[in-house]
Amino acid sequence: MAVVLRFVDKDGFVRERFFGLVHVSNTSTVTLKDGIYSLLSHNNLSIQNIRGQGYDGASNMRGEWNGLQALILKDCPYAYYIHCLAHRLQLALVAVSHEIVPIHHFFTKLSSVVNIVGASCKRNEELKRAQAADIEYMISIDELESGRGLNQIGTLQRPGDTRWSSRFRSVSNLITMFSATCSVLLNIIEDGTNAFQRGDADAAYEAMTSFEFVFILHLMKEIMAITDILCQALQSKSQDILHAMHLVSSTKALIQKFRDYGWITLLNQVKSFCEVRNIDIPEMNAQYVARQGRARRQEDNFTVAEHYRVNLFYAVIDCQLQELSSRFNEHAVQLLILSSALDPRECRESFRIGDVCQLADKFYPADFTDVDKMNLKIQLEHYEYNVVQHPEFKSLSTISDLSQWLVSTRKATIFPLVYRIIVLVLTLPVSTATTERSFSAMRIVKTRLRNKMEDEFLTDSLIMYIEREIAEKLSIESIVNEFRDMKERRIPF
Structure with missing residues (x-):
């Protein structure tokens, strides 16, 4: 199981870094959860600080009741699960x-x-x-x-x-x-x-x-x-x-209308x-008889019309509605719609202060005290005049661009509560592409000739391969010096 952390660095940039590879004996949700918790605790990271989680399309990950995301939500109610928007729906x-x-x-x-x-x-x-x-x-x-x-x-x-x-x-x-x-x-x-x-x-x-x-x-x-x-x-x-979430609602409504x-x-x-x-x-009014030898197992008597209406028409539509509802539940849709109020493109049209306050109050109560919520509204009113109406603000197109611009212009220190909620929104993993690419890299690093590689060595090798832009900043001399400063090793005779 490949684990990738998504966070906002001190310069306001959204980073997705390969964090580790967890070997699991089976793919049960409890085993997967224990593997993630073990990796986080090993690196002194608390699960209570998780503010978003995203997985591929596997049912054991995204299951609403017994899936991995549901188990983590029980321990950390603010680790919101967002369906991967890059996944081919x-x-x-x-x-x-x-x-x-x-x-x-x-x-x-x-x-x-x-x-x-x-x-x-x-x-x-x-x-x-x-x-x-x-x-x-x-x-x-x-x-x-x-x-x-x-x-x-x-x-x-x-x-x-x-x-x-x-x-x-x-x-x-x-x-x-x-x-x-x-x-x-x-x-x-x-x-x-x-x-x-x-x-x-x-x-x-x-x-x-x-x-x-x-x-x-x-x-x-x-x-x-x-x-x-x-x-x-x-x-x-x-x-x-915002438009994508409105399309989710209209798609559900149209499918339900088609069913009715x-x-x-x-x-x-x-x-x-x-x-x-x-x-x-x-x-259509005749009794339906199953073909290919299945008629003798048929217990219920129903007409041909009922077969096509219930066993095909309703069954197919219901599975589509269930899939859409599990991937885009009302809670996640509302979270994303409120988050879009911080999008610079939406702010230029209409800055929805009430939506931002509702976002902090309903979805991130652990990150904002009652005093913070009162001050947030006041900061948002100043933010509308000092940031939204700034000439350079018109050139921003995404929330990520906004975060970087606020840090570079030092406005993040003037509006710390606004910047805090921007960071929280940016941690929502709306795409799992980085995780999928990281897991695919294992096929390159662990080849048929190197299939006996231990888990720890494999993880270290993957980090060096996937995060090569960080590895390139390390000099050979610094690595040698750090290795030399480590505790003394036994000298072979």
Whole structure:
């Protein structure tokens, strides 16, 4: 387990330093917590001084009830957990939906269809010709509008974990080129060079032309269309926390609205899609029977419509809402929204003194006494005239820039309480990228030829490798002198 400390130095710069590597016998939350506490106590650091914690997307870290962040919050109530804003949220949402078996099968079949159709340049050309013919036919029957820039010829997108929004584009493109894709698969079934190609194409065509595949295709497209804007905003290099948090709220509301009122519209849309393409539509009021030998294990009697509404529609949406709520709970969202009141870009529009006071009163009561809270409001009123309206303040774009400027102009000593809350906000780890890079560096330092390296030596080596800018300031002579001044060692005979 790699541990990185985030803090603000004496010059107002935000620093993220690799602190150590903890070897854990298992990944239980108690073991992880004990490992962190042991490392901090070994370096004479108190856990009561933690003011933020952030982890990767692992469930044992971020679990709301039994996760590592929850256990630390019990011991230190002001160690607020903030979801890593650099984490690819849409991939996490898709991964959660994989827990529903039909959705997992759908993405497996989707990848198979895209790989078969896009396996060669010849098939891509066939796809483009088929799509052009399909567009021409749809325009002739007034199903599509014609005009400049409309109905562009495209291609299928391969879903991948390293390509942002690839799954959303993959689903959207397949809906647009559904008929053209079916035509290419039929051509492969008839004219494939070998039995393997024909068999794979036949299996892909059979899966693709099922009502369940089409239903899930449209369902995932609607859900990912709602979450895509938020996912793109969280990936922005220049993070606008206030707007991102408002997007979190609107995304939750839109998904909930889709759950409450979107079922009939989605079902009619899927039925219309299937009718145009001659795909069999099951009788919705008939009793649902599980396929592939699972019918004999089926105990409950429910209709086909109930299966699609409850087991797929509600199940997928509920897992999305639960994932968003666990990553962005109301407490964390309010903390970040109030923190944005200190952002120079927000201050130039409207300096929200009340939000800053509420931030100190509600989230950092251990760092501000009652007298400090009274003085903070007075300092903020002076701060508005002496700092916010300063000509150089207009050139600042982030809270980190503000912190450095306050120290360099010595205004941090004039407004110590304002600077204190700025430092507290800056310690919130809104990105775990440094931690992930530090852990990845272990593969470089501890290679196959050096896999017997002890934990202490590995940690020291990683510190020298990761924090090389600090190591470069150390001279060989100073290291030799320090080693010489250490206690005397036994001289070998």
